[in-house]
Amino acid sequence: MILREKLLTVFEKEMGNYVSGEELSRKLGVSRTAVWKQVSKLRELGYRIDGTTRSGYRYLGPPDILYPREVRRGLNTRFFGKEVLHFQRVGSTNQVALELARKGYPEGTLVVAEEQTAGRGRWRRPWLAPPGKALLFSLVLRPSLVPYRVPEVTLVTGASVARAIHEHTGLRVGIKWPNDLLYEGKKLCGILVEMEAAAEQVNYLVLGIGINVNQERDDFPPELQDTATSLRMILGEKVLRLPLLQRLLEILEDDYQEYCRDGFAPSRERWLGYQVTLGRRVRISVGGKEFSGEAAGVAEDGSLLLRLPGGDLISCNSGEVVLCREEGEP
Numbered sequence: 214m215i216l217r218e219k220l221l222t223v224f225e226k227e228m229g230n231y232v233s234g235e236e237l238s239r240k241l242g243v244s245r246t247a248v249w250k251q252v253s254k255l256r257e258l259g260y261r262i263d264g265t266t267r268s269g270y271r272y273l274g275p276p277d278i279l280y281p282r283e284v285r286r287g288l289n290t291r292f293f294g295k296e297v298l299h300f301q302r303v304g305s306t307n308q309v310a311l312e313l314a315r316k317g318y319p320e321g322t323l324v325v326a327e328e329q330t331a332g333r334g335r336w337r338r339p340w341l342a343p344p345g346k347a348l349l350f351s352l353v354l355r356p357s358l359v360p361y362r363v364p365e366v367t368l369v370t371g372a373s374v375a376r377a378i379h380e381h382t383g384l385r386v387g388i389k390w391p392n393d394l395l396y397e398g399k400k401l402c403g404i405l406v407e408m409e410a411a412a413e414q415v416n417y418l419v420l421g422i423g424i425n426v427n428q429e430r431d432d433f434p435p436e437l438q439d440t441a442t443s444l445r446m447i448l449g450e451k452v453l454r455l456p457l458l459q460r461l462l463e464i465l466e467d468d469y470q471e472y473c474r475d476g477f478a479p480s481r482e483r484w485l486g487y488q489v490t491l492g493r494r495v496r497i498s499v500g501g502k503e504f505s506g507e508a509a510g511v512a513e514d515g516s517l518l519l520r521l522p523g524g525d526l527i528s529c530n531s532g533e534v535v536l537c538r539e540e541g542e543p
């Protein structure tokens with residue numbers, strides 16, 4: 214174990230208490246100067262440590278930065294987030310995760326970034342977020358699945374994220390089919406699933422999740438300021454990203470394992486509990502064509518069933534939904 218790691222382990226045991234520089238140097242078998250150097254380094258990384266070599270040091274906790282060590286510490290999963298790659302700045306975590314998956318990285322490998330320079334959304338749109346304010350991450354998955362069932366995984370994920378947000382903040386978010394998380398009609402989170410597959414079998418999937426956590430209204434580009442929101446804007450206070458990410462990984466792993474074992478039905482039930490699309494008048498664009506009608510249901514495979522004005526029912530397995538305003542709605 215390197216010295217910095219050993220020092221953090223001692224600090225964690227003594228969280229909130231003063232420990233003298235001398236005691237630390239004795240425990241770690243190094244000079245007080247060496248201790249002081251490591252303390253300075255940890256402070257540079259954002260760790261909160263009070264005090265001086267003379268008065269002793271008091272550890273107050275890690276920063277809300279998604280360092281692999283902190284993500285893994287206390288994480289209650291079997292394989293999600295056991296391998297973590299953290300970037301201060303990267304093009305797209307999905308892109309990195311796809312490359313790692315191709316190289317054979319195991320299921321559950323997590324790629325997380327403080328900032329993306331080429332973050333991507335659905336429909337080839339960019340996904341933008343200022344450094345350190347959002348949760349931006351991707352997971353490598355290797356399900357044994359035929360490609361046409363991949364949309365189910367995106368619905369499974371939407372329900373997992375909605376539950377994690379609820380547990381972490383108490384907020385009830387809604388899901389617009391297939392997997393846009395909304396709060397009072399404004400977008401809070403997006404999910405982008407990308408894959409590499411042969412005709413009959415998925416080789417690997419990358420689950421990319423972007424959650425607007427601590428952005429302020431001005432952090433969004435002007436054209437999104439009326440349609441996007443963040444947990445901080447809703448709650449009126451800063452929200453810690455690290456515990457939200459950890460809880461989300463735990464829930465995602467449970468739900469994903471259940472999906473692999475029992476199929477889509479249990480997740481579909483959960484998804485239905487969060488959805489805000491059914492019963493609404495919607496417009497949906499599918500492969501360049503646009504349809505309007507009533508969102509009448511979600512099929513067993515997660516497709517949206519749309520009732521056209523003439524009464525016909527069509528099934529859409531992908532597409533972008535716009536919820537139309539109901540009468541009297543602002």
Ligand code: BTN
Nearest residue numbers: 305307332333334335403421423
């Ligand atoms: C959407 O358009 O709603 C999906 C947005 C997905 C954004 C996330 S952020 C982390 C991951 N890396 C990316 O480049 N995209 C996804």
